[in-house]
Amino acid sequence: MIDQTHDAAATSWVERANGHADFPVQNLPFGIFSPADGEPRIGVAIGDSILDVASAAAAGLISVVSGGILSERTLNRMLSLPTADRRALRHRLFALLTDPGNRETVTPFLHEADSCTMYLPAAIGDYTDFYVGIHHANNVGALFRPDNPLLPNYKYVPIGYHGRASSIRPSGVPLVRPKGQRKAPDVDAPIFGPCLRLDYELELGVWIGAGNALGAPIPIADAGQHIAGFCLLNDWSARDVQAWEYQPLGPFLAKNFQSTISPWIVTAEALAPFRIAQPERPVGDPAPLPYLYDAHDQATGALAITLSAYILSRKMRQDGLPAYRLSEGPASNMYWTAAQIVAHHASNGCNLNPGDLLGTGTISAPTSDGYGSLLEITRGGKESLILPTEESRTFVEDGDEILLTATAHADGFVSIGFGECRAMVLPSK
Amino acid sequence: MIDQTHDAAATSWVERANGHADFPVQNLPFGIFSPADGEPRIGVAIGDSILDVASAAAAGLISVVSGGILSERTLNRMLSLPTADRRALRHRLFALLTDPGNRETVTPFLHEADSCTMYLPAAIGDYTDFYVGIHHANNVGALFRPDNPLLPNYKYVPIGYHGRASSIRPSGVPLVRPKGQRKAPDVDAPIFGPCLRLDYELELGVWIGAGNALGAPIPIADAGQHIAGFCLLNDWSARDVQAWEYQPLGPFLAKNFQSTISPWIVTAEALAPFRIAQPERPVGDPAPLPYLYDAHDQATGALAITLSAYILSRKMRQDGLPAYRLSEGPASNMYWTAAQIVAHHASNGCNLNPGDLLGTGTISAPTSDGYGSLLEITRGGKESLILPTEESRTFVEDGDEILLTATAHADGFVSIGFGECRAMVLPSK
Missing domain, CATH: 3.90.850.10 (Fumarylacetoacetase-like, C-terminal domain)
Structure with a gap:
């Protein structure tokens, strides 16, 4: 389903995301990363940054899916959500990263991707x-x-x-x-x-x-x-x-x-x-x-x-x-x-x-x-x-x-x- | 290594184990079982019974390996123990089930195998x-x-x-x-x-x-x-x-x-x-x-x-x-x-x-x-x-x-x- 999260005119207040070859705000891919000083957790790529989704959810910024799912160290449970729930999560992340009013609240949860370590996004059973x-x-x-x-x-x-x-x-x-x-x-x-x-x-x-x-x-x-x-x-x-x-x-x-x-x-x-x-x-x-x-x-x-x-x-x-x-x-x-x-x-x-x-x-x-x-x-x-x-x-x-x-x-x-x-x-x- | 746990003369106080086609006390195979009224846990087959190893360990009867390993719902960590540790565990189980002095203490941890459910013994990665x-x-x-x-x-x-x-x-x-x-x-x-x-x-x-x-x-x-x-x-x-x-x-x-x-x-x-x-x-x-x-x-x-x-x-x-x-x-x-x-x-x-x-x-x-x-x-x-x-x-x-x-x-x-x-x-x- 194509919706407003695909709008070509949408831009992020994370300015380097706009025009980014891989990770503009229309993408919002999920991964498991650790910041330089922390444990592996769920994140979303935005431009050259990674949004710490786990911490943002723990801080109450994301409540469309159970916080437990977003605090896990793999994406397996998130992947298994019904499409409607995954879409709701995408919409919430899109809103957090496009609405300039969220800049101050969300900025503390951004990390430079270059300073982070990436992991397998899921425990691959088969x-x-x-x-x-x-x-x-x-x-x-x-x-x-x-x-x-x-x-x-x-x-x-x-x-x-x-x-x-x-x-x-x-x-x-x-x-x-x-x-x-x-x-x-x-x-x-x-x-x-x-x-x-x-x-x-x-x-x-x-x-x-x-x-x-x-x-x-x-x-x-x-x-x-x-x-x-x-x-x-x-x-x-x-x-x-x-x-x-x-x-x-x-x-x-x-x-x-x-x-x-x-x-x-x-x-x-x-x-x-x-x-x-x-x-x-x-x-x-x-x-x-x-x-x-x-x-x-x-x-x-x-x-x-x-x-x-x-x-x-x-x-x-x-x-x-x-x-x-x-x-x-x-x-x-x-x-x-x-x-x-x-x-x-x-x-x-x-x-x-x-x-x-x-x-x-x-x-x-x-x-x-x-x-x-x-x-x-x-x-x-x-x-x-x-x-x-x-x-x-x-x-x-x-x-x-x-x-x-x-x-x-x-x-x-x-x-x-x-x-x-x-x-x-x-x-x- | 062949040792006293293989002694053909050894018998168990679990009498139906003696002469049992599969599970005499010389065998002691590990599995994951649940008793009729309980959760899956680690057990050992002895005759037509299953010894609840997890509960016996929790009760202090088995201390040769970390109790945490024996309280898990899969055998993966137990399997990965060094051979010497696995052997020590085998010796302890053998002693518990052969020494008649243990009958009173251990009997409460025995279940009729027929009344139990068996599971995969390990989480099989590949x-x-x-x-x-x-x-x-x-x-x-x-x-x-x-x-x-x-x-x-x-x-x-x-x-x-x-x-x-x-x-x-x-x-x-x-x-x-x-x-x-x-x-x-x-x-x-x-x-x-x-x-x-x-x-x-x-x-x-x-x-x-x-x-x-x-x-x-x-x-x-x-x-x-x-x-x-x-x-x-x-x-x-x-x-x-x-x-x-x-x-x-x-x-x-x-x-x-x-x-x-x-x-x-x-x-x-x-x-x-x-x-x-x-x-x-x-x-x-x-x-x-x-x-x-x-x-x-x-x-x-x-x-x-x-x-x-x-x-x-x-x-x-x-x-x-x-x-x-x-x-x-x-x-x-x-x-x-x-x-x-x-x-x-x-x-x-x-x-x-x-x-x-x-x-x-x-x-x-x-x-x-x-x-x-x-x-x-x-x-x-x-x-x-x-x-x-x-x-x-x-x-x-x-x-x-x-x-x-x-x-x-x-x-x-x-x-x-x-x-x-x-x-x-x-x-x-």
Whole structure:
């Protein structure tokens, strides 16, 4: 629902929020932060600042939802609130931050974001990764199966698999290059050692709000109500480990050593103006089965978000160079909508819980300037990428940082961003 | 370490514990139970009774570990205790239940197990299922790939994949037959509907005790110290859904609608007398890579446990018949030890946490009387199984219960059991 919180003319008395690339007052994403001298708590990003929602609620400034929910150290219970309650909370925060009369009262609850630490926004019970980026599936499939890149189930089944919840970390936490088994094609036996083909994957994350009981599927028409928000997700992948281990049960150690997410939950409410129709399927493709088809979802289930990935090598940092863009493309290159993956996930009765995280899978554009992984950009490591420093890359090297960004835009509305999803690779220990 | 708590001559003043098939005083498994009139709490099974460990500790009868740990509603913190502390707790419980002088003091803390409710013993952060039953892998592989049943990675990589933690339920909780997509081989398109090939899988579950930090692998020599105990695990599987969905990323909705575990954690300490050498690999098989090889683990890393699966149809129940045994076989039909799957899981730095659950994968014997799934017993549904009621089965029908049991035995020691892992299938909704 588009309402006054999306008004392009609205401005905040937090002046640096106005025109902010990510966090104008029309965004109001939720996260868990700690100020320099305090404990983790619920906050909302506004420009370059963070509003301490927990303390503001404790001081009586926010009473539209139970103060207990806002004093927790995770957002799980807040995410599970009915949409109407989440919307009421958004409206109250919007009023606090737009009405100049609140400046004096609210200012003590603002912190400079740079001086704060961000945490995972929720206790993630289960993490599932999908594979809905059809161009990615085509590109990767073509590397492994040139004659048959997309398997026969792809256009019927929103392909997904369970991932590791324990190793998800917020933006900024470096990762250690994993070790693993890899086997060269020309030898009989694998060896164990540091991954030589470390890759990133550019994905959106979907935060589950209200859950469902075990044995009770979520109808597709209701699935959108179970989505509380979105984030960026880098599904770091050890391609050499993956190639050797993944049959017959799928990726395991190639994917579970660390996944990086942007720490702010951009809410479904904030994204209301950026909903667009799901792209029409190419002629000849099957229609979604009825349990995955809803006309309203088809009409509004995609998002007008531009996704980008950047690399910043150690030398680039030393030379003071900005990060180098690896790709840019629209999030609408998803063969299935977020609601479809939620409905599919629960279609067998599997219970989703508030704070569960679903990854979309890598979202690549059809052309190479929008490929969402190095595996695709370098065609399986066969072509080098040349950085502005003249360094070459086929995969991610130690000291490299990968940054993902996302911006939602629509005519007549203020663009909103997701903040950064970034992490640096440290050498194997 | 084998000590006086394993003494075959020891008896309990809880007289029905002596000679009990599962829970003599030499076992002392931990679980979470609630008495008829109370809240969930930590208990220990003794014969047909449950000792309320939480209340006994609160009354000052158990002081070897912090009372706070024993008053929690999950066993996660208890599992993470150092082995020496877990052993001290076991010794104290053993003394309380063997010394007749404690009968009067301790009896008020005993409950009839039949009048209690059992819960999941731990909050399971992540659940991983392996595939170490080599005969199962061979049998299933032969159904899909007759010429090439075991893929080239099988004897190098302890194959595993992440499963769903949220849908794990303790013994006794019925499951709803899942719906899903299935595609007949002779048609182009799948349909969505109730699973027609519902199967069980007979597995052991491994409970993680102490965890490891992200980025810090667990050396194979230390891996055993991270295993707090074992349970039975039925990894319910929708074979028709699995066949259609599993490529290229592995099983997903075919496995995550419900998994059933026995509610008692049989501790690593209790199983000390039942450790045996890992069976020698067949001539020609590769040796484990160094990160998976430890001489002590090879000498003691298998368990002398007999695993059985039973079926009880609605008609069998109505006729007052006992459950019918589907299979019986040794747990030593594992190609990798429990320590090896722990070391492998963490070898890339993936962090395990206390209360994480690892499934071994289906453990089948080489002969059909020890096959751990109906897929194997009925050769992919091609051969019917005839029950004592003359009912035939290829897969599990509505109203059927599947029961798994396990008993550890060794010369000179009292056998100990795992209790029941059972669940009934309800019709699709």
